Amino acid sequence: MSGIVIATLVVGIIGLVIGIALVATGKKFYVETDPREEAVRECLPGNNCGACGFAGCDAVAAAIVKGEAFVNACPVGNMEMVEKISAIMGVKAGQAVKKIAVVRCAGSCEATHEKCNYVGINDCRAAVLSGISVWECDYGCLGFGSCVSACAMDAIHVENGVAKVDRTKCVGCGQCVKACPKGLIELVRADKKVAVRCSNRDKGAAVKKVCTAGCIGCKLCTKQCETGAITVDGNVAHIAYDKCIGCGKCAAKCPSKIIIEL
Amino acid sequence: MTSLIMIIVTTALVNNVVLSQFLGICSFLGVSRQMKASASLGGAVIFVITIASAVASLLYDFVLVPLDLTYLKTIVFILVIAALVQMVEMFLKKNSPAIYKALGIYLPLITTNCAVLGVALTNVQDGYNLVECVFSGFGTAVGYTVAIVLLAGIRGRIDEDAVPAPFRGAPIVLLCATLMAIAFMGFSGLS
Numbered sequence: 001m002s003g004i005v006i007a008t009l010v011v012g013i014i015g016l017v018i019g020i021a022l023v024a025t026g027k028k029f030y031v032e033t034d035p036r037e038e039a040v041r042e043c044l045p046g047n048n049c050g051a052c053g054f055a056g057c058d059a060v061a062a063a064i065v066k067g068e069a070f071v072n073a074c075p076v077g078n079m080e081m082v083e084k085i086s087a088i089m090g091v092k093a094g095q096a097v098k099k100i101a102v103v104r105c106a107g108s109c110e111a112t113h114e115k116c117n118y119v120g121i122n123d124c125r126a127a128v129l130s131g132i133s134v135w136e137c138d139y140g141c142l143g144f145g146s147c148v149s150a151c152a153m154d155a156i157h158v159e160n161g162v163a164k165v166d167r168t169k170c171v172g173c174g175q176c177v178k179a180c181p182k183g184l185i186e187l188v189r190a191d192k193k194v195a196v197r198c199s200n201r202d203k204g205a206a207v208k209k210v211c212t213a214g215c216i217g218c219k220l221c222t223k224q225c226e227t228g229a230i231t232v233d234g235n236v237a238h239i240a241y242d243k244c245i246g247c248g249k250c251a252a253k254c255p256s257k258i259i260i261e262l
Numbered sequence: 263m264t265s266l267i268m269i270i271v272t273t274a275l276v277n278n279v280v281l282s283q284f285l286g287i288c289s290f291l292g293v294s295r296q297m298k299a300s301a302s303l304g305g306a307v308i309f310v311i312t313i314a315s316a317v318a319s320l321l322y323d324f325v326l327v328p329l330d331l332t333y334l335k336t337i338v339f340i341l342v343i344a345a346l347v348q349m350v351e352m353f354l355k356k357n358s359p360a361i362y363k364a365l366g367i368y369l370p371l372i373t374t375n376c377a378v379l380g381v382a383l384t385n386v387q388d389g390y391n392l393v394e395c396v397f398s399g400f401g402t403a404v405g406y407t408v409a410i411v412l413l414a415g416i417r418g419r420i421d422e423d424a425v426p427a428p429f430r431g432a433p434i435v436l437l438c439a440t441l442m443a444i445a446f447m448g449f450s451g452l453s
Binding site: 006007010011014015018021022025026028029030031121122123126149 | 321325326329331334337338341342345348349352353355356357421422423424
């Protein structure tokens with residue numbers, strides 16, 4: 001019986017001493033932090049995904065309070081979160097719309113063909129460095145999946161030779177954009193449901209030779225667009241999302257079906 | 263002096279904490295994705311284990327043994343290690359923000375690293391005195407750092423290789439860790 005009492009007492013006393021020591025250390029080594037930092041940190045998702053480019057949610061909260069990052073620095077959070085942070089920081093929320101990634105290539109295995117049998121390192125960046133043009137189209141998706149390994153959300157996959165984004169899973173962190181050596185992936189506004197899925201800058205005839213799903217620069221889409229949001233620049237259509245109203249008329253008219261409604 | 267060097271060699275290589283005692287596997291596999299992160303974690307582990315083994319040894323020799331409460335060592339050591347990591351974190355945050363920033367999230371993570379507790383318990387089992395405990399803790403932590411940095415290097419290479427689909431991700435990492443463990447068995451000839 002006395003053994004139990006002694007054991008309880010000893011562990012209790014050790015706990016008490018440690019507790020007091022911790023409080024004392026906390027007081028002695030207290031570092032003044034901006035109270036807003038804590039408040040901003042509360043609003044953030046808190047899963048430390050690192051998509052913002054900072055070391056974690058604590059780090060981005062500190063950066064926001066110091067003014068080194070914008071209130072919408074967290075690409076994962078929704079509008080509500082940005083509004084809350086804006087309220088703490090005393091700025092207006094502005095335009096923080098959810099963005100998702102779109103792969104600007106539709107060149108599947110049927111549409112275009114492999115020019116050579118690449119057997120090097122199974123990675124897009126390595127394939128680009130090797131200087132070999134793997135597909136007939138030099139601009140398109142290589143399909144080795146550098147973006148797939150960059151994605152922390154399992155939202156992008158190579159299907160039939162071309163990378164495809166799962167819109168339900170994509171959080172718009174932009175990791176795949178950085179990973180793609182061809183610069184094919186673009187972050188677009190999730191609310192405008194059209195996208196151009198080709199990046200080939202060659203003239204129409206040359207495009208047709210290498211890929212059946214390529215933009216031939218026919219400008220039919222620019223004529224359809226009521227707001228003038230589509231321009232054909234360098235033989236490939238481009239949508240200015242700030243003008244786009246998402247009507248989908250361009251997608252309906254596109255002869256090679258590379259402008260699609262998502 | 264020779265015995266102290268012997269302790270370091272034994273704990274760092276022969277009885278490597280990860281590869282032959284299988285402690286701290288969680289962070290060994292979890293944080294070995296990037297060389298930089300694993301080196302930071304290694305640094306933090308060296309720091310914490312060295313201090314923790316000294317404090318644990320003092321507490322064991324001067325509190326638990328005189329009171330005949332050695333069976334409480336696991337609970338007491340956990341308490342002390344958790345508190346110690348907190349204090350070290352606060353101290354670093356105030357006095358050397360540079361180290362605090364470099365160790366970042368890894369310092370608090372070590373509270374739950376079983377290698378720290380493992381070292382403290384093994385030390386008292388082997389009947390080491392204070393100085394021996396510090397050296398054994400330091401050696402163990404160096405062994406951990408060596409193992410995790412090596413694995414991070416191997417994983418960097420693996421990412422560039424055409425690994426067969428069923429082995430991609432965790433399986434190939436476990437296989438590598440196994441082969442590393444077999445390689446470290448070679449050090450047992452040293453003792």
